[in-house]
Amino acid sequence: MGFGADGKRMRRKVSGRTRIEVKDKLQLLHDELRQGIRSSPKCTVQNAVDDWLAHGLDGRSSKTISTNREVLAPLIGLIGAMRLTELAAADVRSALTQLATSRSTRAVQMAHNSLVRAIRYAEGNDLVSRNVAALVVPPKGLEGRPSKSLTLPQAQALIRAAEGSRLHAYIVLCLMTGCRTEEARALRWDHVNLDGDPDAQPPVPPHVAVWRSVRSHGDVK
Numbered sequence: 001m002g003f004g005a006d007g008k009r010m011r012r013k014v015s016g017r018t019r020i021e022v023k024d025k026l027q028l029l030h031d032e033l034r035q036g037i038r039s040s041p042k043c044t045v046q047n048a049v050d051d052w053l054a055h056g057l058d059g060r061s062s063k064t065i066s067t068n069r070e071v072l073a074p075l076i077g078l079i080g081a082m083r084l085t086e087l088a089a090a091d092v093r094s095a096l097t098q099l100a101t102s103r104s105t106r107a108v109q110m111a112h113n114s115l116v117r118a119i120r121y122a123e124g125n126d127l128v129s130r131n132v133a134a135l136v137v138p139p140k141g142l143e144g145r146p147s148k149s150l151t152l153p154q155a156q157a158l159i160r161a162a163e164g165s166r167l168h169a170y171i172v173l174c175l176m177t178g179c180r181t182e183e184a185r186a187l188r189w190d191h192v193n194l195d196g197d198p199d200a201q202p203p204v205p206p207h208v209a210v211w212r213s214v215r216s217h218g219d220v221k
Helices: 019-034 045-055 062-079 089-099 105-124 152-162 168-177 181-185
Strands: none
Touching (some): 045 062, 062 089, 062 105, 089 105, 152 168
16 A cells, blocks of 8 residues: 555555455455555544644634534444444434434534544545535424523614713624624724725725734634
């Protein structure tokens, strides 16, 4: 399989109970070589997830990484010991179905999305030939907690109550645009253009320059 970083040949061995089983495994290795895949028989789903969490989320905050680790934990508890190259879509589907019996739909979706991204990272490193998790549609889970979002009457009442307050513009901006609170707090009036420039080519609409974020690399989502 070529040479490793130490200059030594990389060899793979296969074994089986019958000659046909060994031949099939050897053929699979040759197929992977033709596709440029350098899979490892020791690489498990857990290894792939750990590698993605350690190296595939560059620039993300520690909170983002810990969130992905937490949502993946129950799923990895079910399929983490499986070899990555032997993981099938049916295995992922079965694990997600089992997860859906005790987790909310949102939690199941987040676990699935994170697994897709982890295997995609392994795929990009030529450790697996295809992303079987991407072939699976996550099932519905339990009902999640009730939404804490304001209703329209509540939002209107909040705006009316804030009139005359120095927080009025801040509250209106957050409610009407969905601007993140840490972005809105950092704004100054010279970042706000309420008139725009309709005569410009192309016309410039009224806008607010959201420029600050708590993301570790500083970019706005």
